[in-house]
Amino acid sequence: MNQYQKTAGFDLPHIQSDDKLRRVLSSALKSRLGNDPVSPEFMSDRYWDAAHFNLEKVQVFQDSSQQEQGEILRLCSGGLIEEAYFIEKAGVGYMAKMVLLAETTEERMLYALFSSDEVAHLAQISRFLPEKDLVGTEDPFLRFLADLVETQDKTVLLFVLQIVLEGWGLSHYRNLAKDCLNPQLSSLFEGFLQDESRHHGTGVTLFNQMSVSQASRATIIETLALFLQMVRVGPQSVVSAIEQVKGHLSRQQKVSIFEELDTEIHSGTRLNLLRSLMRGEAAGIIVQELEDRGAFQPFPAQKCV
Incomplete structure (x- = not known):
């Protein structure tokens, strides 16, 4: 079985819209969410503008035709929507797994409710x-996430996923909501924040009650070093979208694009946020080890290619 058919469920297929089980699910969701279809006039393939991706600073984008610019924005916007879809899909499996790892009745009840949030x-x-x-999906971050949720070490799951990644996700969803051109989608991301904040806060509470073993600490450090490396290399998806539309880009062209995207500032801001999420007595050694490795230092444009 492919690893993504497990907790993250990335390879789980969808059933047909006329399937009886689909109708039962729709009825159950309606009782939770109400009848809230997306209004056709609000549907789009470009939900964020060039400024959200810093593309207004990129010369090759500015020199592109209107059609090419639209396609680049479509790819960038679509990537954000698909990423959110897979993150929430993994969240359903993760919360269900934490139901089984719960050590009290109340913890089990909380995680069952959290799984419903993710659904x-x-x-x-x-x-x-x-x-x-x-x-x-072949996205490196999502593959990392799929691997992470398979671990059986609850300490690692709480610190890396619920404290760091969910904390980072709060800032990410807040920015998506703020810059989104679609009122319904913006409202949707705003609505996620209260639930995600509760998930994050629960992770902090449970982790602070734990004693972190040397083995768990070592795994947390290696896992976060891998994740931070992905952040350090800058907005790779934006450069990839440009190349898909414009054709092959030379190494120097990519370096120039990363420079125009202010990649060190872009990555540095995110790395500082991630470091700020690693609070508490038990986290001090983790942060120090990552600092010693230079894991919070963004790469210059030349190293992003």
Whole structure:
């Protein structure tokens, strides 16, 4: 079995819209979410403008035709929607797993409720996806996430996923909501924040009650070093979208694009946020080890290619 058919469920297929089970699910979701379809006039393939991606600073983008600019923005926007879809899909499996790892009745009840939150988020974000089944992904961050949720070490899960990644996700969703051109989608991301804040806060509470073993600490450090490396290399997806539309880019062209995207500032801001999330007595050694490795230092444009 492919690893993504497990907790993250990235390879799980969708059933047909006329399937009886689909109708039962729709009825259950309606009782939770109400009848809230996406208004056709609000549907789009470009939900964020060039400024959100810093593309107004990129010369090759500015020199492109209106059609090419539109396609680049479509790819960038679509990437954000698909990423949110897979994150929420993984969240359903993760919260279900934490139900089984719960050590008290109340903890089990909380995680069962959290799984329901993730189901609601998944259903809502799916309404903004094209009419296609998203099965599987090669995105490096999502593959990292799929690997992470398979671990059986609860300490690692709480610190890396609920404290660091969910904390980072709060800032990410807040920015998506603020810059989104679509009122319904912006409202949707705003609505996610209260739930995600509760998930993050629970992770902080549970982690602070734990004693962190040397083995768990070592795993946390290695896992976060890998994740921070992805952040350090800058907005790779934006450069990839440009190359898909414009054709092959030379190394020097990519370096120039990363420079115009202010990649060190872009990555540095995110790395500082991630470091600020690693609070508490038990986190001190983790942060120090990552600092010693230079894991919070963004790469210059030349090293992003």
